[in-house]
Structures are given as C-alpha cells and as structure tokens.
Amino acid sequence: MRVKFTVNGEERTADDVWEGESLLYVLRERLGLPGAKNACEQGECGSCTVYLDDTPVCACLVAAGQVQDREVRTVEGLGSEEELDPVQQAFIERGAVQCGFCTPGLIVAAHDLIRRNPCPKDAEIREALAGNLCRCTGYEKIIDAVHTAAAHSRGEATS
Amino acid sequence: MDFIRPTSLAEALRAKAEVPEAVPIAGGTDVMVELNFDRRRPPALLDLNAVGEIAKWSEVDGRIRLGAAVPYVRVIDELGDRLPGLAMAARTVGSPQIRNRGTVGGNLAAASPAGDSHPPLLASDAVVEVASVRGTRTIPITEFYLGVKRSALEPDELITAVLLPPADGPQQFSKVGTRNAMVIAVCSFAVALHPASGTVGTGLGSAAPTPRRAPEAEDYIAGELSALWQSPAPLADSVLRRFGELVGAAAQPIDDVRGSAAYRRHALAVLARRTLGWAWHDYCEGRVTACA
Numbered sequence: 001m002r003v004k005f006t007v008n009g010e011e012r013t014a015d016d017v018w019e020g021e022s023l024l025y026v027l028r029e030r031l032g033l034p035g036a037k038n039a040c041e042q043g044e045c046g047s048c049t050v051y052l053d054d055t056p057v058c059a060c061l062v063a064a065g066q067v068q069d070r071e072v073r074t075v076e077g078l079g080s081e082e083e084l085d086p087v088q089q090a091f092i093e094r095g096a097v098q099c100g101f102c103t104p105g106l107i108v109a110a111h112d113l114i115r116r117n118p119c120p121k122d123a124e125i126r127e128a129l130a131g132n133l134c135r136c137t138g139y140e141k142i143i144d145a146v147h148t149a150a151a152h153s154r155g156e157a158t159s
Numbered sequence: 160m161d162f163i164r165p166t167s168l169a170e171a172l173r174a175k176a177e178v179p180e181a182v183p184i185a186g187g188t189d190v191m192v193e194l195n196f197d198r199r200r201p202p203a204l205l206d207l208n209a210v211g212e213i214a215k216w217s218e219v220d221g222r223i224r225l226g227a228a229v230p231y232v233r234v235i236d237e238l239g240d241r242l243p244g245l246a247m248a249a250r251t252v253g254s255p256q257i258r259n260r261g262t263v264g265g266n267l268a269a270a271s272p273a274g275d276s277h278p279p280l281l282a283s284d285a286v287v288e289v290a291s292v293r294g295t296r297t298i299p300i301t302e303f304y305l306g307v308k309r310s311a312l313e314p315d316e317l318i319t320a321v322l323l324p325p326a327d328g329p330q331q332f333s334k335v336g337t338r339n340a341m342v343i344a345v346c347s348f349a350v351a352l353h354p355a356s357g358t359v360g361t362g363l364g365s366a367a368p369t370p371r372r373a374p375e376a377e378d379y380i381a382g383e384l385s386a387l388w389q390s391p392a393p394l395a396d397s398v399l400r401r402f403g404e405l406v407g408a409a410a411q412p413i414d415d416v417r418g419s420a421a422y423r424r425h426a427l428a429v430l431a432r433r434t435l436g437w438a439w440h441d442y443c444e445g446r447v448t449a450c451a
C-alpha cells in the first residue's frame with residue numbers, strides 16, 4: 001500500500017508498504033531516515049522514539065498505515081547540522097553519548113520533557129526517560145545533559 | 160494483508176462484520192509486538208485511530224464513559240480526580256511512550272490476567288460497552304473476562320467504551336514488579352471505598368486465569384467498616400491482616416518466570432493490607448475531626 005504523511009515538515013510518500021509494517025521500518029528503510037534506531041521492536045528500549053502528532057511514541061509499535069495524513073518528527077527534524085537543538089548540544093557537552101545507539105530516542109524523549117517542564121527535577125527526568133534504555137553511560141551524564149539542555153532552553157548560561 | 164482505516168464507528172463496525180478476522184489496532188502496543196515477531200499474520204488490520212467516537216470521554220448520567228481508544232496519558236492527565244484508581248494503574252503502565260499510545264480498550268480486549276486496567280475496573284464495578292452492526296450491549300466487568308486472554312467480546316464486535324462511576328471515596332492501586340517502569344505485574348491489587356453504599360470493591364491482577372474480585376474479603380471488610388463510616392477511626396492491624404488473608408485466599412495463582420504461586424498469594428495479601436490501610440487513612444483524613 002501507499003502511505004503519505006508529513007515527516008519533519010516535508011510531505012513524503014512511501015510505496016509498496018506491507019500492511020503490517022511499522023512506522024520505524026518505513027522511516028529507516030523506505031525514507032532514508034536512520035536516526036530512529038531499531039533495537040528491540042517491542043517497545044522496551046525507546047531507541048525508536050519519534051513524535052507522532054507532537055506526542056513521543058515508539059515508532060516500532062505504530063503501524064505504517066496509522067500515520068496516513070499525520071505528522072511525524074524524528075531526531076533528524078530537531079536541529080540542523082549548523083545549529084543543533086539545545087538537547088543535542090547538551091548531550092555532546094555533558095558526555096552523554098558513548099556508543100550513541102540510544103541517543104536519538106533519548107534526545108526526542110528529553111526534548112518533549114523540556115517542552116512540557118522547563119525545570120525538571122532529577123526524579124522527573126528519570127520518570128520521563130524510563131522508557132529509554134542505555135547500556136553504556138549509566139544514565140548520570142544523560143541526566144546532567146537534560147539539566148543543561150533545560151537551562152539552555154531557559155536562556156541560562158551553564159558552566 | 161489488508162489495512163482498513165474507517166473514519167467512523169459505523170464504518171468500523173461494518174468492516175468488522177464483513178471481515179471478523181480483521182485485527183483491530185488502537186495503540187498497537189500489543190498488536191505490533193505480535194506482528195514484529197511474526198507471532199500473528201491476520202488477514203487484515205482494522206485501524207481505530209481515526210474513529211473519533213471512541214477516542215473521547217464524557218460524563219453520562221452520573222457515570223464516566225471512557226472511550227475505548229483514549230490513551231492512558233489522557234486518563235492520567237484528565238481523569239485523575241474522578242477515576243483515581245484507574246489513573247494510578249495507568250501511571251504504572253510501561254513507559255511514557257507506551258502510555259501515550261496504549262488504551263484501556265486494548266488492555267480489555269487483550270484480556271491478559273496481568274493487564275493493569277483490570278483491577279481498578281473490577282473494584283469500581285465498571286461496565287464494558289461493546290458494539291457491532293447488530294447493536295450495542297453492555298457487559299458487567301465481572302462477566303467480561305472468560306479465561307487467559309479470552310473475553311466475552313464476539314468476533315464481529317468492537318469495544319466502544321467502559322462505563323464507571325466517578326470515585327465516591329478513596330481508591331488505591333498497587334503492583335509488584337522488579338522496577339517502577341516497564342513491568343508486567345507479578346501481581347496487582349486495587350481497592351475502592353464506596354462510603355455511599357457502605358461497600359468496598361476489590362480487583363486482583365496476575366492472580367488467576369482471569370482478573371477477579373475477592374468477594375469474601377469485600378464482605379468481611381464491609382462488615383468491619385459498617386460502624387465506622389460515620390465516625391471513622393483507625394483500623395486494627397488484625398482487621399487489615401484478615402482482609403489481606405482473604406484477598407490472598409481468593410487468588411488462584413500459578414508458578415511462572417515472574418514469581419511462584421506462593422509468592423503471589425503472599426504478595427497479594429501484603430498489597431491488600433497496605434492499599435486498604437492507605438485508602439482508609441485517606442477516608443479518615445477527609446474527616447479529620449472524627450479520626451484524630
């Protein structure tokens with residue numbers, strides 16, 4: 001089947017989509033957007049997190065046909081190479097990226113948290129990121145990065 | 160495989176009548192896992208995301224009518240005050256991403272004994288509203304679950320809503336698992352105090368082939384509380400323990416990878432004792448003068 005939807009502000013069409021295919025597969029294999037990662041395909045790891053109509057979801061658990069005429073925003077749509085999103089910048093600054101596999105999903109989840117809660121506390125960050133697994137960092141640097149990103153987004157300087 | 164995308168309930172029901180084997184997909188958090196892992200190859204998917212009628216909630220004749228496709232995040236954000244037990248259970252489901260998509264209707268249709276919606280729905284005497292081209296009917300929640308992953312839903316029917324009274328007293332939900340997020344309940348328990356009728360509702364999860372209530376525990380505690388609703392006083396530890404024992408006795412758990420039957424029975428007794436204690440404490444707090 002054919003699926004037409006908006007990705008990162010651009011109207012895109014995917015053809016020959018199998019009816020049982022996931023949004024994640026369409027993004028990665030048909031539209032050349034490998035940002036969202038494929039790790040578990042069962043909603044456990046969060047590495048495939050994208051916005052669907054402004055709500056973070058696991059792209060592996062959305063059927064491709066369900067996004068027809070809707071809006072998807074992936075990590076590729078958050079910043080540009082010239083100007084990173086404050087969350088992306090903070091992950092680099094704070095050393096929150098090791099192998100990087102979990103990073104795109106965490107960036108989207110953290111981006112959503114900061115939009116909703118400009119001053120998140122540690123417990124709120126842990127809760128918001130509970131659906132994103134990282135096997136490298138031990139999470140401490142990620143939590144630092146979210147605090148930094150929140151401060152940047154509030155327009156505060158950080159050391 | 161076909162992908163059917165109705166934009167109204169009538170259209171969805173017609174499609175389900177024409178192809179009863181079509182698998183409805185709402186949040187997809189159960190269905191997509193089965194598809195991704197080749198566990199299921201249905202002839203068609205019936206997408207419910209564009210069926211507006213089942214994606215909203217309203218108050219009808221003093222009851223909340225919660226559309227089957229309302230995601231958990233909205234139950235938490237919008238109904239926490241009116242349906243505190245269900246909202247507490249919803250907060251424990253999966254992760255934010257899962258709660259943004261997963262629905263109570265999907266949880267009901269999946270009818271897993273471990274589903275977190277079931278205990279609070281049982282404790283509040285919910286009614287499941289289902290529809291087909293033949294018409295709409297309501298099923299009391301205690302008659303909805305027929306066995307492990309089996310429900311009273313007919314092949315041509317869809318769940319349209321669940322109807323339940325807004326809380327008339329404190330409610331609690333508790334679940335045992337290895338961490339706070341992303342946990343299928345080892346066992347779970349919900350309690351709802353109904354001061355208006357002098358009754359107490361219970362719901363047990365992961366405790367038997369189907370979610371179930373603990374009628375003997377409910378009768379026992381209603382008896383103990385009958386003199387206390389008007390002049391609340393702290394409950395004796397022996398009463399809380401007896402309530403817990405009766406809840407444990409109502410379970411018919413199994414040994415599996417998540418826990419042994421004996422552990423589940425014990426844990427249910429502990430959950431029941433604690434949640435009743437918390438709920439009764441809240442009730443007393445609401446009547447501070449009488450319960451010093």
Ligand SMILES: Cc1cc2nc3c(=O)[nH]c(=O)nc-3n(C[C@H](O)[C@H](O)[C@H](O)COP(=O)(O)OP(=O)(O)OC[C@H]3O[C@@H](n4cnc5c(N)ncnc54)[C@H](O)[C@@H]3O)c2cc1C
Pocket residue numbers: 042043044182183184185186187188189190191192207227228251252253254257260261262263264265266267268269273274275276316317318319341342343344
């Ligand atoms: C990582 C992860 C964590 C999870 N954690 C939990 C948890 O903590 N607690 C818990 O209870 N569950 C959990 N689940 C399971 C799942 O999220 C829930 O059961 C959820 O409520 C399913 O809702 P859904 O809308 O996503 O269902 P779907 O996957 O869309 O559908 C589930 C089933 O219901 C049917 N269905 C859906 N809507 C209707 C309808 N309106 N009428 C008739 N049939 C319908 C479908 O055909 C399917 O058989 C988890 C799942 C994942 C992937």
Ligand code: FES
Pocket residue numbers: 037038039040041042043044045046047048049058059060061
């Ligand atoms: S790949 Fe989607 S949650 Fe892991």
Ligand code: FES
Pocket residue numbers: 096097098099100101102103133134135136137
């Ligand atoms: S950086 Fe490797 S999984 Fe998180």
